[in-house]
Amino acid sequence: MYAVELKGITKRFGPVLANNNVDFSLKKGEIHALLGENGAGKTTLMRILYGLYSADEGQIFVAGQEAHIESPRDAIQAGIGMVTQHFTLVPTLTVAENLVLGYPTGFNLQPRQIEKQVADAAGRFGIEVRPSALVRHLSVGERQRVEILKSLFRNARVLILDEPTAVLVPQEVDVLFETLNRLRSDGMSIVFISHKLNEVMAICDRITVLRAGSLVGTVARAETSPHGLASMMVGHETFGVSREGQQAQGKILLEVEDLSALDKKGLPALKNISLRVHSGEILGIAGVSGNGQTELGQALSGMLRPAGGRIRVGEHDLTGASPDRYTAARVGRIPEDRHGGLIGELSVAENLALESLDPFTHSGMLDRKAILGNARRLIAEYQIKASPTDRTRTLSGGNMQKVLFARALSRNPQVIIASQPTRGLDVGATDYIRTKLLEQRDHGAGVLLISEDLDEVLALSDRIAVMYEGEVVGILPAEQATRSELGLLMSGAKRGTAASGSLPGKEAASHAA
Amino acid sequence: MQLSLRVERRPAPLWFRPLAPVIAVLVTFAITAVLVIAARANPFQAYYYFLIYPLTGKVSASEVLVSATPLLFTGAAATFAFSAGYWNIGGEGQLMAGAMAGAGVGLLVGGLSPWLAIPIMILAGFAGGVLWALIPALLRVRLAVDEIVTTLLMNTVFSFFVSYILNGVWRSPTSGWPQSPEIAASAHFPPLFAGYRPHLGLALALVVLAAIWVVLNRTPLGLRMRSIGLGMEAARFAGVRVERTLLIAALISGGIAGLGGVSEVAGLQFHLVETLSNNFGYTGIIVAMLGALNPIGAAIAALFLGLIGIGAQSVSQSLGVPVYLGDVVEATMLLVTLATLVLQNYRIRRA
Structure with missing residues (x-):
């Protein structure tokens, strides 16, 4: 029974x-x-x-x-x-x-x-x-x-x-x-x-x-x-997606120096973070939930004003810049919360166009045909199961995430800030999103991947930075990063030497804070 | 067998949507019929005088348009701001500010031809509304002060200010009443139909409604405004400059309300008086909500409320029912329509 x-x-x-x-x-x-x-x-x-x-x-x-x-x-x-x-x-x-x-x-x-x-x-x-x-x-x-x-x-x-x-x-x-x-x-x-x-x-x-x-x-x-x-x-075998091969480090695309920021309660959430993301690499940010990853993603998307430090993308100084300036500097951003990046009551086509309306504006008026055409093209390219006029809230999580990726990647970004990009997605959508991130890396973009899924960070990253209590406690090349090593760093039991090694002179500042 | 029912969230089918306002009207009348009966009148007769009779004569039909005109403006103003999620409750004060600015200019433009005088006065009214909307809007976008409270309180402030001016510098020199001198004849809005009272303001209101429809639905500003109204943080993430867009929306909304003030001064009263606005600013909120934040819906709602206003007078004259019944119908209508808009997303099923 x-x-x-x-x-x-x-x-x-x-x-x-x-x-x-x-x-x-x-x-x-x-x-x-x-x-x-x-x-x-x-x-x-x-x-x-x-x-x-x-x-x-x-x-x-x-x-x-x-x-x-x-x-x-x-x-x-x-x-x-x-x-x-x-x-x-x-x-x-x-x-x-x-x-x-x-x-x-x-x-x-x-x-x-x-x-x-x-x-x-x-x-x-x-x-x-x-x-x-x-x-x-x-x-x-x-x-x-x-x-x-x-x-x-x-x-x-x-x-x-x-x-x-x-x-x-x-x-x-x-x-x-x-x-x-x-x-x-x-x-x-x-x-x-x-x-x-x-x-x-x-x-x-x-x-x-x-x-x-x-x-x-x-x-x-x-x-x-x-x-x-x-x-x-x-219905078919999946093998997972992971990084293959190592690339020579390209030029620095994203440079974060001594970044600090406060969380909603006014408490320090980021303490003197220094990071560099090069062309053609994925820098993974690992850490136990709540150690500042959310705030780092927000600060690098223009959604959280830094209390100190600098954020540079190429030639642009984006410290304290609004989200539209990030877009203009060709930073593609994927928010931690999908619903925080898409407007459920607007159509898929409108959400896809919202980040930069200028190409769809002619003599002050929106070109609705161009907006719909853009949506049809991206829906086909990114295999989104939706029609351009669907309300975005009717989409599944995976398809919403694809809409966000389509919007961010369609503008050919040089830097991609992806926060928890596969959280809550099924196997098919996860593989798809990871493939897209690797594709961008192979095309020379610099990707900052913030993820609480350690397998994901290990599978995709060229280098891995670990955050603990708002600080970067270590940065390891992927081939040196083992689970146990990362685990020690994530738990705060150990401070990596790589952090000071890769960014000389910053260590002293982070201790001073 | 026990009959058990459950409520499910499921949007009504498309064919039902046009029926919703009709059902709202019927339910409203079923509710208010109780009051009509209490006033010892026949409800069917009452509703004939309420809704049909005003449309049977040219004069009363034209009066419906006259009473709808300010509501078209304030409804447009509320619709515009609400679409961006900026809850401008200050239409009343902004309308009076527009009326005062319009009247002030109207007093000065006597030497100009109407072709010049009227546009200048319209611009002045718009500017008046913008100025009075500016303070709460700045408080909101700079200091995050809730605009619902500030726009509402600013209404009272302006109403005292009008009273002060009309009992002071602008007190009519001829009658001694608290009303401004008459504006220049060249600044009077011409009537739309010779011999009837509907005036240029009505045409202007319809143009404004058409314009905000275009702005909201066909321009980048409109899309940005709607995106803020529907999801402010997501809009901000997508790069919409939320504060700037809200400021623009708030000021245009105030300007449109101000136009309503000019229209009343230049089309109907020809003086600034304390009683210029019969709560038009507040009724505009009802208009916007009844119209579901759609300019076309707002136009229909304003005309309908105009009809109820005139109908309340005709039913009161014919059947001796208190004229306040019109207000009751208006308020009931709002509640029932809002309930219908919500409830049509649910259905009751046998469990």
Whole structure:
């Protein structure tokens, strides 16, 4: 008997078939991956199980009994919990208060008592949280643990995790996996939605692959390999994209000297950063999330005014320049947050043209034919699945990212600042984006690649700079960069000698700050 | 069997969209019919006088156009600023500033031919609106001071300023009333149809609406403005100079409201009076929202509100219903239309 069984689930959104006659079964005490590219229907299927959507066709069985789940409340009563990518915690309440929120405890709240209950539950499930802590003081990983504990606190025996690692740094992923292993040995059944093959291979017992809304198959981990799963996901083998060969260093295209900047709260986020990106190279920026990479990307896109230092691109001094001057200096910029670079309510064609309207303006008027023609050309060239007049918000994440790349690269940039360019993308789109970055490098552009995906940094970069607490703590040539070496630098345990070696005279300044 | 319903977010099909305003009108009348009945009148009769009767006679139909004219201006002003996400609530004060500037020039241009006097006065009115919009706009783009508060408060400031001037230097020397002397005859807007009151201001308003449609939809400035209105940070990232664009949008919006003031002074009143504006600036916000920030929609909404204004008078004269019913209908209309615009993106389904 299965803990949960879905039979023949079909769900349509207008003309789109999100789930097509999908069967899915979850054993007691297993971690079961739901794997597929973005838009394959993974989340839709689990939202149906959790009562957020209702299926057009099909049946749901919980512990062998047919269940009618029409709302999350029904799902919770049936012992099903779900942790979505966007947490539903109240930041100003404590962990304990969040857990009992909406849970019948009577009129009178007794903080001590509920904190004790929560502490008991946390101990029972081996989840480390402090019940009296305010949620707004917690890291993303801790918040996720609170979300999981919230489901367990409501007696969930089936836990659905929607891309739980997307928001986590590597260390937090390890903690999450420990937690999941412990829950599995307690007999919990866990659905792990993901599109990351290595994670799925690391933790799951069985793997169900969806492609374009349909079931491709369910396999046991022992009987498959990452390559096998990849081919199930995309219908063809993917080999990944990586840099080949080393090029002689060209001239300096981007020069950052002693750059410092404050974050939104007014605290120092960048401290005396010095970097050089040469023609024909990719400089990767590695680091644990939150060590200044976001601010570096913003500062080099004109979105964050530096507090000190200089930014030079070729002949142009871009210190404190606005984004349009970056574009004029032929800097192609990919923002960390796709939605921060595209306007969802404008059409794809308008977004593609927005960065430089002059070529599309004749005697003060926009040339709409030229704008649409430009969009058609870029859509074909960059294989974007959209029509020029589509609202941009209707595009998938991968296609939005392609729109951003098309816009940035169509102006033949000499420097490219790419922040987390493949975050949240499926295998196909990731390969495509990486290929494009390498293509630009081979054509002589200088690429600054800011990524929290260490595999990506290792696969693409000619040199790797590591950021820790707003500083560059080391710059290594790719052939000297090993995971363990980078790990030491990323954790702040070690300062690289390469940083001072490659940029003499800067080290003293960074210590002075 | 239990009947359970759920609400799903799903935009209405295309064929439904034109029906939404019609439904809004019907719902509004169903709601306000309660008040009509309370005033002891027959709702169907009332709505005949409200909506149909004013259009049956040439004089009353032309009066609809007269009362819609200032709303066309203020609706255009609000539509323009709102498209860029600049919430200019100061149309009222900017309209009065335009009226004062226009009247001031109108007093001085007696020696000029109308071909010269009228354009100068129009420009002065535009400049007046721009100037009064400048302070909140600068506060917004330089110091990030919320424009909703400042533009709103500036209305009150200007209304006291007008009062001060009209009870001081501009007090009518003949009657002693708080109204300016009459503007020069050469500065009067000519009527559009001989013997009726609609004047050059109406034509100017329609030209302005057409112009802002072109600017918003066909020019780089318009695209930049809309991109800011729909996603300010993304627009900034794409290289749009947000502060500069907002400043331009705010000033043009103020200028358009100022034109509305000139139009009232030169087309209708021929004096500056304290009661020149019957909340036209605020009603312009309603016009812009009813028109869904589309200049064509704003034109329709302004004409419709003009009709309701005249209709309220005709229903009050014929059936003895209080004339304030017009205001109630207007407000109800706004709420129902906004609700319809939101609700058409959802549908109720059996779960």
